[in-house]
Amino acid sequence: MKDLNIGLIGYGFMGRTHSNAYKRVNDFFDVEYRPVLKAICGRNAENAQAFANQWQYESVETDWQALIARDDIDAIDICTPNNTHAEIAIAAAKAGKIVLLEKPLSMDTAEGETMVKAIEESGVANTVFYNYRRVPAVTLAKQIIDDGKLGRIFHYRANFLQDWTISEDLPQGGAALWRLDVDAAGSGVTGDLLAHCLDTAIWLNGKVTSVTAMTETFIKERMHTLTGEVQEVGIDDACAFLCRFENGSLGLFESTRYARGHKALYTLEINGEHASIKWDLHDLHRLDYFDHRDDSLTRGWRSVHVTDGDMPYMGNWWVPGLQIGYEHTFVHQVADFLTNLVKGESTAPTFADALETQKVCDAVLESARTGQWVEIA
Numbered sequence: 001m002k003d004l005n006i007g008l009i010g011y012g013f014m015g016r017t018h019s020n021a022y023k024r025v026n027d028f029f030d031v032e033y034r035p036v037l038k039a040i041c042g043r044n045a046e047n048a049q050a051f052a053n054q055w056q057y058e059s060v061e062t063d064w065q066a067l068i069a070r071d072d073i074d075a076i077d078i079c080t081p082n083n084t085h086a087e088i089a090i091a092a093a094k095a096g097k098i099v100l101l102e103k104p105l106s107m108d109t110a111e112g113e114t115m116v117k118a119i120e121e122s123g124v125a126n127t128v129f130y131n132y133r134r135v136p137a138v139t140l141a142k143q144i145i146d147d148g149k150l151g152r153i154f155h156y157r158a159n160f161l162q163d164w165t166i167s168e169d170l171p172q173g174g175a176a177l178w179r180l181d182v183d184a185a186g187s188g189v190t191g192d193l194l195a196h197c198l199d200t201a202i203w204l205n206g207k208v209t210s211v212t213a214m215t216e217t218f219i220k221e222r223m224h225t226l227t228g229e230v231q232e233v234g235i236d237d238a239c240a241f242l243c244r245f246e247n248g249s250l251g252l253f254e255s256t257r258y259a260r261g262h263k264a265l266y267t268l269e270i271n272g273e274h275a276s277i278k279w280d281l282h283d284l285h286r287l288d289y290f291d292h293r294d295d296s297l298t299r300g301w302r303s304v305h306v307t308d309g310d311m312p313y314m315g316n317w318w319v320p321g322l323q324i325g326y327e328h329t330f331v332h333q334v335a336d337f338l339t340n341l342v343k344g345e346s347t348a349p350t351f352a353d354a355l356e357t358q359k360v361c362d363a364v365l366e367s368a369r370t371g372q373w374v375e376i377a
């Protein structure tokens with residue numbers, strides 16, 4: 001077993017999911033690397049130390065550049081807001097560190113291209129945490145599609161609905177609210193939520209070739225936590241778009257943080273010539289499947305409980321019938337990453353894969369601005 005010394009930046013939501021994944025991966029997956037929680041990096045020393053104590057990190061850094069400069073760190077894991085991704089990832093790649101990065105890749109396509117260039121020039125292994133690919137039911141959907149069971153695909157439909165920004169009293173910017181600040185987030189629901197839907201869609205259904213979109217910012221001004229002033233809101237609160245895929249199918253996507261009652265409702269449905277599949281994050285261990293070729297006496301939607309040992313990732317967990325959850329998707333990505341690292345390979349979605357998603361996000365925002373269809377280069 002080889003040690004892989006991790007330096008993780010950002011001790012928020014994703015800092016916890018990634019730390020959990022590193023701690024659990026060797027207990028459940030037979031991989032040759034053992035992640036070592038070598039250092040946690042955050043700007044507030046007291047908070048970083050508290051996180052280090054809770055998760056058993058060996059040391060604390062308050063400056064990510066100092067972390068990257070350390071000889072005892074093999075891999076830099078970036079769990080900080082979107083506007084920090086490029087600078088940290090490029091510096092880490094240039095220092096020859098392995099790079100694991102939270103989504104989205106970048107603030108926009110141009111920045112993403114500089115990141116892909118830097119990572120490819122350095123040749124370091126990399127991955128971007130579009131973790132929904134590794135929900136076993138979603139991985140099973142990929143296998144079903146690749147097996148040709150759906151036949152020609154006509155429609156791809158996805159939603160990602162939340163309701164946490166409806167109050168106009170909610171400020172923008174700063175800790176926990178950086179997602180509402182366009183300078184920190186790059187965009188609103190498009191880069192935050194639709195980027196997830198797009199990564200899954202491109203993986204399952206191939207390239208998106210053109211889009212037409214509309215966005216809305218329902219609350220135009222919010223107090224900014226960092227300046228104390230009421231400022232214009234620059235993010236998209238809601239976005240809906242139509243698209244065409246290279247395989248000839250049509251896509252329909254919607255995301256909002258104004259769908260009262262919905263907390264993180266990510267759903268997708270794919271309709272093919274022979275069969276359809278549906279998936280819902282709130283019921284993530286199930287994949288709904290309808291096959292028109294079934295016997296007419298029993299034909300209908302079936303709800304596949306994705307828990308059997310021969311289903312994706314499930315042989316590594318409990319026994320058939322027992323479910324796993326959200327945090328396991330990160331364990332799966334780390335397990336795949338460590339497996340591929342033995343061969344010196346990166347793990348999909350790589351920086352280059354994530355750039356494809358970024359290009360579609362940019363096209364969506366451009367179309368919403370111009371009111372025109374936008375082709376994706």
Ligand SMILES: NC(=O)c1ccc[n+]([C@@H]2O[C@H](COP(=O)([O-])OP(=O)(O)OC[C@H]3O[C@@H](n4cnc5c(N)ncnc54)[C@H](O)[C@@H]3O)[C@@H](O)[C@H]2O)c1
Nearest residue numbers: 010011012013014042043079080081082102103104129176
């Ligand atoms: N894969 C997913 O499902 C998923 C879910 C949530 C967030 N994300 C992504 O993860 C990233 C982080 O999001 P989060 O929800 O964990 O945010 P968060 O606000 O919970 O945590 C961000 C952390 O980064 C720290 N930070 C900010 N600037 C820093 C700097 N310059 N140096 C060091 N630390 C710094 C903050 O102090 C905080 O600890 C974002 O890019 C987000 O899009 C992905």
